[in-house]
Amino acid sequence: MASLPPVVVGNTVKLDSEFKKLSSPSSLPFEKKNYSTKELDKGFDSFSLEFREALSLIREGNIKLESSSYVPLLQECIEKKSVSRVESIHAHIIKTGFTEELFLMTLLVNVYAKCGIMRSARTLFDNLPQRNVVTWTSLMSGYVQNSRPELAISVFKEMLQVGGYPTNYTLGIVLNACTSLSDVEFGKQIHGYIIKYDIAYDASIGNALCSLYSKCRSLDMATKAFWRIKEKNVISWTALISACGDNGNSEMGLDVFIQMLVEGVEPNEITLTSVLSLCCTMRAMDVGSQVHSLSIKLGHGFDIPVTNSIMYLYLKSGCINEAKKLFDGMNSVNLVTWNAMIAGYAEMIILAKDGVSAYLCGIEALKIFERMNRSDLKPDFYTYSSVLTICSSLVALEQGEQIHAQTIKTGFLSDMVVGTALVNMYNKCGSIDRSSKAFIEMSTRTLISWTTMITAFAQHGHSQQALQLFEDMRFVEVRPNKITFVGVLSACSQAGMVDQALAYYDMMKTDYKINPVMDHLACLIDMFVRLAGRWKDVSRVRKMMRDEKVDKITDWSWINIKNKVYAFKFGNKKHQSDEVGKILKDLVEKARPLGYQVDETNLEMVDEEKEEATALADAPHSERLAVAFGLINTSKEAQIRVIKSTGMCRDCHNFMKVVSILTSRSIIVRDSKRLHQFYRGQCSCKDFGGFV
DNA sequence: CTAGGGTTAG
Structure with missing residues (x-):
């Protein structure tokens, strides 16, 4: 980065004359249109009352029209993210002839960027007769915010090429672009440049460095970047808290949060979201509820991201009813x-x-x-x-x-x-x-x-x-x-x-x-x-x-037919007399001549297990019930798909193979271990089912 | 004019 020009903090840069040749100005998107007042008014219908009043005062000449008159109007555009409003105001500015005001044009670049229309921001920028470092920086920041960090960096290089001087704001944005791109190398060069030219280490640089080093998995460097900031703001604290979370140190993140509260810095909705995210990782329901209360106290109870985070914490912690209540209570x-x-x-x-x-x-x-x-x-x-x-x-x-x-x-x-x-x-x-x-x-x-x-x-x-x-x-x-x-x-x-x-x-x-x-x-x-x-x-x-009394998971199977779920539990006597039981008995009968029998030649069974196996005919494992139900309730060729809560036993596995021959069906049983696809007497697991 | 956050796959 030795080729970078020296930095003058806060300097307004005069572009050299060469640059004007580089960009060939084409017309502004609004210049050619001849707006009538009526057309303009139409565009303002959806504006707030204050906005329309302000505008009519301007139009009627009741207040002296200055470039600054537009500032609150443009701010409202950002709040509402309203593209049509920006365009109307831009048209108004062209009509009233304030396009020569660099400050206003810079603000307009910003507003277009904030509303997500970078094409207009860029067109406007390209056609400006003059720009200062703030204009350049605004364009760069727009690209970072609109997920085009690579363009932000190319604009930065363009600026240096035409002799522009970056400020600490500019460098902060470039660092953020590096973070988005995970381009740590370029980020480190910028850091080197900041050190070399002794650029003021303020929050915009410190915060950006904290995020950069967090992104390249160096929580240590991120922490150092944070502590070097003399005047830490709420964003600095939030950046460090997120850095802890992103680098798998949620406990430290909570400590930082507490320290922040101790120092009297009031968290904003973004801080709260980050902290709730830490709680979610830690499944820390107790801390999470406290942060939830704090959010309400600080007036962020209806903030969507905050509510999303707390809802997610509830869901991750298994508190489904609380999550549902929260979800149902959200007005947007x-x-x-x-x-x-x-x-x-x-x-x-x-x-x-x-x-x-x-x-x-x-x-x-x-x-x-x-x-x-x-x-x-x-x-x-x-x-x-x-x-x-x-x-x-x-x-x-x-x-x-x-x-x-x-x-x-x-x-x-x-x-x-x-x-x-x-x-x-x-x-x-x-x-x-x-x-x-x-x-x-x-x-x-x-x-x-x-x-x-x-x-x-x-x-x-x-x-x-x-x-x-x-x-x-x-x-x-x-x-x-x-x-x-x-x-x-x-x-x-x-x-x-x-x-x-x-x-x-x-x-x-x-x-x-x-x-x-x-x-x-x-x-x-x-x-x-x-x-x-x-x-x-x-x-x-x-x-x-x-002997160890390992908890047995209840043997359940489910089958989904026409978007309805049917559940079957092992040992349900009810099926002995119904159609499911009948078809199962029938299948066992037909299976015998094909070599299926309740007999484990491979296993040297203890008596208890033998009893268990023999009892299967009367109290079948749940997947048999589910498969039988599927055979009855689906069309003749349909594949049967069953899910089972526990692992299949060898006997049922053998049985299913035979059933797939008898019925000419493809049968899938997803057990707790793997997927078994039975077809024409074979199973996809090749009898390697890890049977218990 | 600048900065920070929440949700996906084996």
């Missing part, structure tokens, strides 16, 4: 509110104590999604990723397909996260073909996309494809992580590829320096148990589980 909501509700219910699927409530949470989330679709706010990529994931949990293929169509229509499928969620959804719903099609159609893939697809192939027993894909991923130089290796090892394990598994295990530790976790070891152990066939050990583990 935004997209994030809907997304938080949907993602929150998705979270409840994981938190739920039993399978029924988990399933109902998923259904509830899809209902909220439907309500959202009917509202005036439309789903975005956050929404689509969440609902696709919910469809995965519910094995809700039909809903998933509809959402797939919706993502194509709205263009959100091009989002990598949505694409990955779609790959996962088709996989979890048992369609590996459509899963891999969705993967192939992705224009860009992330580590998670690759991992999802590899895991999908492994889950479906396509070990070769899983491993091939892993090599493809390495070829395009995407670095695998520990979850990728879980997929890879389970692929090897299922195919019985002992040597390869060990080689990949070694690769993980040596080449990628990834420490093994339980899941990796479990894959290896599974593999050895399978090739050696040490079923006696399996029995022993089961006995241990009983």
